[in-house]
Amino acid sequence: MKKVGMVMLLFASLCCAQESGSFQPASTNVWGADYPRVDNAGRAEFRVKAPDATKVKLNFWSGPKLDMVKQPGGFWTVTTPPLVPGFHYYTLVIDGAEVADPKSHSFFGGGKDASAIEIPEAGSTYYSAQDVPHGQVREIWYNSTVTGTWRHALVYLPPNYDTQTKARYPVLYLQHGAGEDETGWIRQGHANFILDNLIAAGHSKPMILVMAYGYARRAGQPLPDLTGKPFGSPEMRQAMQEMVAAFEDDLTQVLVPYIDSNFRTTADRDHRAMAGLSMGGTQTFQVTFDHLDMFSYIGGFSGAVGVLGNQKFDVKTAFNGAMADPAAFAKRVHLLWLGVGTAEPLMMLAGITKLHDELSAADIQHVFYQSPGTAHEWQTWRRDLNDFAPRLFQQGAQ
Amino acid sequence: MKKVGMVMLLFASLCCAQESGSFQPASTNVWGADYPRVDNAGRAEFRVKAPDATKVKLNFWSGPKLDMVKQPGGFWTVTTPPLVPGFHYYTLVIDGAEVADPKSHSFFGGGKDASAIEIPEAGSTYYSAQDVPHGQVREIWYNSTVTGTWRHALVYLPPNYDTQTKARYPVLYLQHGAGEDETGWIRQGHANFILDNLIAAGHSKPMILVMAYGYARRAGQPLPDLTGKPFGSPEMRQAMQEMVAAFEDDLTQVLVPYIDSNFRTTADRDHRAMAGLSMGGTQTFQVTFDHLDMFSYIGGFSGAVGVLGNQKFDVKTAFNGAMADPAAFAKRVHLLWLGVGTAEPLMMLAGITKLHDELSAADIQHVFYQSPGTAHEWQTWRRDLNDFAPRLFQQGAQ
8 A cells, every 4th residue: 555655654664763983964964864874073964966966065054055966877976074063054056046954954045945954063962852741832813903924923822831820920022033933032042051051950930931023014005016126225214214113103003912811920120121133133122122111131142233224323313312411320130241252254253243342431331242163053043042041030029 | 135136035035926817826735936827627727847857747645646747947747637625746858857846845755855846635724724722732852761762752732731730631652654754744744733613613622733753773783784685575564563663662661651641641541542544554553552551543545454564354353352252352452544535545544445345244333434446645634634633532531
């Protein structure tokens, strides 16, 4: 029976992924896939079947771009030099078509389901599943009066949320980057395991994470017609600002009340934080500074303040003067946290470092964290969260 | 700043998916993707950029295989004839490389993250998000003493689970098919929306769904060496039976107790059901008939009893004689439910119909459901669940 055949073939592939020397199948592979595989030095070996192709390239988004070499049997292979530990997006370019590697799981990034490979970091257990109590990640759908659509979000609840039915928890709103979606912090970032481990070690207070979908269009708002408008044009900039404003309204007017109604939160600014990576960092600054009555902890992970709209940043006048009085600001905002990877593109590294310098010069209390050797990638943001979360909800009324 | 560019480009793609005549972007697309698109007749139009390819094919797994045609600008396109409504897996074959369509979301099927397109079914709202109370889907991780690994499962909790803190609920264990995983019933099947809608209409009792990972290898069990063993060989068959046995032990010895400890279930056989599609149906029959002390409702969705091991099915002796006495069986098993799509491969359709005939001839009380015009695909299984769930937990002690 044909069905038996399929079951057996799949089983055979499941059961038989083999090690080869020091190379082992990557943890990001689909089950049973021998490739891609990684060795102890962080080298990765890739293989794809493309029997009739004339050119196949391996394209790391933050890393090497390599030509693959045709082997007998229609396979193309390549081995990378040692890669930085962490989670690296990549695609294959097969005769000009940029596609995902069928042997890798896909992760939503760059506006599509892209491939990625996890390069283990020796000694780092903080973002993997350990034998500690685990929280649960929930999917929620809420009907947004702002966008007029059902919106999907993920919610991490700490261990014992279900059993300690009188307990109330603070909330961290945690945003993905451009091209990613609400699944990124769990699938790519392992935010749930990071919090599980921090909470088990007593380093973080138990908290709820809310991961929202970072794009929005206001109900009834027509699609902007950007035909023929050059990149960076006022029209495109305005359309983008409208999107961020719709997101801000959805988050503050619909999602936060929904979370506070449906989960046992402590619903005040002392127990509400927001952070985001890259575009999510920019959104975080806009949302939190517009709503300091709602948020008192603010994190920007490789997220450039001032990128949005390209305005010149001035500590005294930025965000309607929220930082004009450093002492008042330090009292009001319990934590302002900036992070960047030292291997990020120079403009990002320089921009965030400059922001840090300006804040320091103006006596604005904040934390500046540099992730050694990591790029505009998830390993930076995992480290960011691991540094940021323990600082939350330690001040103000508990 | 480079980052601004990326954000803006992504935004531009987000905001500007356009309709074209009666063709509309498919609901399964990544955001902003104009293609694939579907018209009212169920025709679908595909487009992929592969400028240097010499041959590109569109490959529906249960549907047409079509050559795509090269257009100016490096794009390849094709329009299908009208497709059956529902969720159809497909891949693109670019110069011999079988890959996912970068414009479609990926869904785990066929042992990889594959593309799929949703063809709307006119008038069918039962599997989409309606304005009714929504349950939540939770991700859980449990440490399995059977497999020696952390295992991931999804759990649907009905609306009001959090607020009706004294209520206890029956549980349906719901399994995916071969090549799929524990995410299938939510991502592909929309089981959460099906239950939301059934519960809101009063057609189903509120229940918990548990969707487990259907593959397992016992802790310490070595990888079977199937090198040189022909397909369907006794060695492969044995290895597969070991996998199913490990899954059975994990489900009955670890997962069920975990669920009963961590959720407010009614933990007895009258309030426990199991169903599965295809391979999951086969697993369901094995697990439930081995454990009639635990389960009293049984569903096989295109899941052939007897496929596993290819044994000849005999009502009198099957499953250790559980059906030997039809009256006793009807009293013990509250529901035995079989479903198949009329457009499934003949062997599947004939096999399940024959099982139905044999059960009828032997006076074994059961339900036989045929899904009109659908193949070995998710539209069949959505309909199955929609027919099956309302029949659950209506008998026995409530």
